Amino acid sequence: MKELLRVSDLKAYYQLRLGEKLRAVDGVTLTLHEGEVLGIAGESGCGKSTLASCLSGLFFPPLRYNGGEIILDGIDVIRADKQTLRKSILGKKISFIPQSAMNALNPTLKIGDFIADVMQEHEPNLSREETIKRAEERFELLSLPKDVLKAYPFELSGGMKQRTIVVISTLMNPEVVVADEPTSALDVSSQKQVISLMKRLLEMKITKSMIFITHELPLLRHVADRIAIMYAGVILEIGTMSQIIFAPRHPYTEILMSSVIVPEKGIRGRRLPLISGRPPDLRKRIKGCRFADRCPYVTEECKASEPDMKEVDGREVRCIHPLKKKEVEQNVII
Amino acid sequence: MSSSNNVILKVKELTKVFSSGRRKVIAVDHVSFDIHKGEIVSLVGQSGSGKTTTAHMILNLLKPTSGNIVFEDKDIKYVNKRAYWQNVQGIFQDPFSSFNQFFVVKKVLRDTFKILDKSFNNKEKDRIIVKALEDVNIDPDDVLEKYPFELSGGQMQRIMIARIFIIKPKLVIADEPTSMIDSILRANILELFEKLRNIQGTSIMFITHDIGLAYYVSDRIFIMHNGKIVEEGDAEQVIMNPNHPYTKGLIEDVPTLHKEWLLTKGS
Amino acid sequence: MVGLLYEPPSREHILGTDNFGRDVMVELIYGMRTSIYVGLLSGIIATAIGTIIGTTAGYIGKTVDNILNSITNLFLVVPSFVILILLSVSLKSRSLTLLALIIGITSWPWTARAVRAQTSSLKTREHVKMAKLNGENYIEIMVKEILPYMLSYIFMVFVLQVAGGILAEAGLSMLGLGPSNTVSLGTMLSWALLYEAVRTGAWWAFIPPALTIAIITFSLLYMNTGMDEVFNPRLRS
Numbered sequence: 001m002k003e004l005l006r007v008s009d010l011k012a013y014y015q016l017r018l019g020e021k022l023r024a025v026d027g028v029t030l031t032l033h034e035g036e037v038l039g040i041a042g043e044s045g046c047g048k049s050t051l052a053s054c055l056s057g058l059f060f061p062p063l064r065y066n067g068g069e070i071i072l073d074g075i076d077v078i079r080a081d082k083q084t085l086r087k088s089i090l091g092k093k094i095s096f097i098p099q100s101a102m103n104a105l106n107p108t109l110k111i112g113d114f115i116a117d118v119m120q121e122h123e124p125n126l127s128r129e130e131t132i133k134r135a136e137e138r139f140e141l142l143s144l145p146k147d148v149l150k151a152y153p154f155e156l157s158g159g160m161k162q163r164t165i166v167v168i169s170t171l172m173n174p175e176v177v178v179a180d181e182p183t184s185a186l187d188v189s190s191q192k193q194v195i196s197l198m199k200r201l202l203e204m205k206i207t208k209s210m211i212f213i214t215h216e217l218p219l220l221r222h223v224a225d226r227i228a229i230m231y232a233g234v235i236l237e238i239g240t241m242s243q244i245i246f247a248p249r250h251p252y253t254e255i256l257m258s259s260v261i262v263p264e265k266g267i268r269g270r271r272l273p274l275i276s277g278r279p280p281d282l283r284k285r286i287k288g289c290r291f292a293d294r295c296p297y298v299t300e301e302c303k304a305s306e307p308d309m310k311e312v313d314g315r316e317v318r319c320i321h322p323l324k325k326k327e328v329e330q331n332v333i334i
Numbered sequence: 335m336s337s338s339n340n341v342i343l344k345v346k347e348l349t350k351v352f353s354s355g356r357r358k359v360i361a362v363d364h365v366s367f368d369i370h371k372g373e374i375v376s377l378v379g380q381s382g383s384g385k386t387t388t389a390h391m392i393l394n395l396l397k398p399t400s401g402n403i404v405f406e407d408k409d410i411k412y413v414n415k416r417a418y419w420q421n422v423q424g425i426f427q428d429p430f431s432s433f434n435q436f437f438v439v440k441k442v443l444r445d446t447f448k449i450l451d452k453s454f455n456n457k458e459k460d461r462i463i464v465k466a467l468e469d470v471n472i473d474p475d476d477v478l479e480k481y482p483f484e485l486s487g488g489q490m491q492r493i494m495i496a497r498i499f500i501i502k503p504k505l506v507i508a509d510e511p512t513s514m515i516d517s518i519l520r521a522n523i524l525e526l527f528e529k530l531r532n533i534q535g536t537s538i539m540f541i542t543h544d545i546g547l548a549y550y551v552s553d554r555i556f557i558m559h560n561g562k563i564v565e566e567g568d569a570e571q572v573i574m575n576p577n578h579p580y581t582k583g584l585i586e587d588v589p590t591l592h593k594e595w596l597l598t599k600g601s
Numbered sequence: 602m603v604g605l606l607y608e609p610p611s612r613e614h615i616l617g618t619d620n621f622g623r624d625v626m627v628e629l630i631y632g633m634r635t636s637i638y639v640g641l642l643s644g645i646i647a648t649a650i651g652t653i654i655g656t657t658a659g660y661i662g663k664t665v666d667n668i669l670n671s672i673t674n675l676f677l678v679v680p681s682f683v684i685l686i687l688l689s690v691s692l693k694s695r696s697l698t699l700l701a702l703i704i705g706i707t708s709w710p711w712t713a714r715a716v717r718a719q720t721s722s723l724k725t726r727e728h729v730k731m732a733k734l735n736g737e738n739y740i741e742i743m744v745k746e747i748l749p750y751m752l753s754y755i756f757m758v759f760v761l762q763v764a765g766g767i768l769a770e771a772g773l774s775m776l777g778l779g780p781s782n783t784v785s786l787g788t789m790l791s792w793a794l795l796y797e798a799v800r801t802g803a804w805w806a807f808i809p810p811a812l813t814i815a816i817i818t819f820s821l822l823y824m825n826t827g828m829d830e831v832f833n834p835r836l837r838s
Binding site for chain 2: 192196219221
Binding site: 431432448449 | 746750835
């Protein structure tokens with residue numbers, strides 16, 4: 001499969017007051033192929049949203065580029081001219097669906113007019129009527145009600161607004177869709193509808209691939225083909241969905257997985273892992289493994305130097321002594 | 335279980351209508367249920383179901399339009415609010431906004447003593463505060479002189495539970511107490527609620543939208559939808575064998591690890 | 602009188618002289634004191650009344666809110682400058698303090714409005730519910746849980762009130778209704794206008810006081826931006 005996005009050793013820091021730097025993304029490497037959904041999971045503050053926001057190659061202060069490479073469909077977006085980036089990449093090659101995207105709808109405009117305004121920016125040659133017609137066709141194709149285009153945002157439910165946003169941001173058939181917690185403000189049934197829509201877009205080949213960022217692992221179980229687990233600015237483990245969800249090798253992934261609570265047999269009465277502490281302060285240089293302070297299997301070696309990514313059993317793990325296959329299975333299926 | 339002397343709180347036909355001008359919204363619609371001594375129950379509903387309004391009415395922060403709330407055989411309409419709050423307390427969703435950001439933790443916890451009838455001097459208060467913080471696994475020296483924004487969400491929520499350990503109420507209404515806490519720290523908080531129940535015999539009512547959480551922690555579950563309780567019963571029963579179509583749909587819509595969830599393939 | 606009528610700036614009189622031949626620089630320095638006094642006093646009065654009424658109306662709500670809101674609206678629709686003029690005319694001697702009082706009492710409604718709006722949004726916060734569950738009474742909650750969150754905002758409103766007070770005094774003085782027997786920035790402008798300083802090109806008689814009013818107002822507002830760090834412990838570190 002064609003490689004659509006390659007991120008290598010990307011570093012993006014927030015410039016704070018007093019010259020301090022917050023190393024939000026501190027050396028991330030990943031790839032995304034055609035037809036693939038890559039899930040990025042981690043706790044709040046792990047850098048997953050920051051990573052998402054840099055993928056277009058545009059860095060908005062206080063966020064600053066600090067090294068690494070992003071190749072988006074063959075284009076080196078870090079070195080590309082920013083003006084052309086905005087014009088030729090946003091919406092066409094890469095499209096974002098941020099956290100509370102539905103609030104981005106202009107409350108004073110009908111959805112159709114809003115779409116026309118937005119598209120004017122990207123396709124100045126297209127007339128308003130043509131744009132609205134194109135949107136109508138897309139709504140029909142996805143079996144969504146066309147009437148939405150004639151409605152004001154306040155007349156729509158939260159789920160419908162978010163689905164509308166999904167349609168708008170994929171109107172130009174982007175190769176990569178980056179969705180950052182697209183459903184965290186919705187109730188479960190709307191969440192299912194929005195995610196079904198995103199999956200359908202992929203199946204219909206309207207979009208080519210997706211990066212799905214969330215803190216909810218059960219969601220990724222159903223959405224993602226591969227999953228990356230982020231912690232304190234780096235990826236600790238990256239592998240296929242079933243490797244990560246059902247047989248994690250990094251102690252952090254294991255703890256993350258066993259703290260999942262879903263309405264399912266065997267959950268009641270299960271002991272949840274008790275770990276304390278919080279992720280390290282990203283303003284300071286971190287020596288050793290970033291999870292060492294909280295890891296139940298920590299050794300002296302772990303604190304000496306930061307472990308590199310290494311291949312274990314078909315996936316990559318940033319750990320000196322990853323969990324063994326057997327104990328992994330015991331810990332997961334209880 | 336259902337013998338009446340075991341019931342600590344009885345809610346009868348509780349109704350709340352919000353009206354603005356001519357428009358009336360029935361937020362809570364003739365809701366009835368019991369909570370037993372030492373029981374953990376969950377009131378589960380999506381946003382707009384009326385669960386938070388119900389919680390506020392039980393906490394006596396909001397007056398019902400009609401219906402009764404009976405705590406230990408007395409209608410709370412006729413009970414002095416102070417006396418009621420000595421027995422029924424709350425924990426809210428956002429630990430950061432549960433604290434006044436202008437005060438350090440010590441001051442916040444000392445203020446808690448106002449609700450108690452007995453008066454304490456600062457030394458006695460501090461001794462009880464230290465004990466309560468130890469109960470919730472926090473090193474007092476770490477937090478007492480800190481402002482809320484210097485602490486993590488998990489620490490703050492544990493301090494809110496320390497407050498409960500000081501007041502020792504008989505019933506705690508916990509409104510989404512873990513929804514803003516990272517999942518790997520959630521277990522620490524849930525464990526404390528268990529401890530509260532096991533040590534002090536406290537009854538706990540979780541108000542939540544998270545069905546998995548409700549299933550994990552509760553003895554009984556009430557499912558709320560459009561202001562009404564549509565299904566209630568033993569947690570195992572309600573979640574594994576739901577009867578009401580709404581409950582069935584709700585549980586189907588929650589992604590789990592082993593059941594198929596999205597059925598779009600090929601469509 | 603130290604000089605002639607409208608002497609231009611010179612070595613003896615840095616900012617020249619006014620229509621009575623008084624040194625403008627001296628007047629300016631003295632007038633500043635007067636204006637700041639009036640501004641501060643009226644600002645304190647207006648902010649105090651506005652904050653008390655606004656917080657009470659916003660927090661307690663319902664009937665109390667309705668009553669206080671009607672009073673506020675009443676004061677809002679009656680143009681305060683008209684009240685000021687009427688009061689000033691009907692009073693025989695107009696001392697500075699009296700003037701400041703009158704300005705303060707007529708200019709609180711906007712503060713009350715703004716504070717009321719802030720309060721009704723702040724009262725839904727969870728720490729306010731927590732304080733209720735601690736058994737705290739209305740006054741404790743207003744003073745401890747709500748006021749601190751508004752302090753930097755109230756200070757900003759206070760600064761605007763001070764600036765407004767200085768301008769109101771200047772406005773009254775320009776109409777000849779200013780304080781009797783004293784010099785303020787406003788009376789200076791008033792004299793300059795009356796004795797045709799603008800037409801005769803005696804800029805030193807009106808530009809310095811006008812500029813001073815602008816600078817005082819500006820510095821108060823500038824101070825306000827720094828005040829956030831004083832009031833908010835989160836920004837202190």
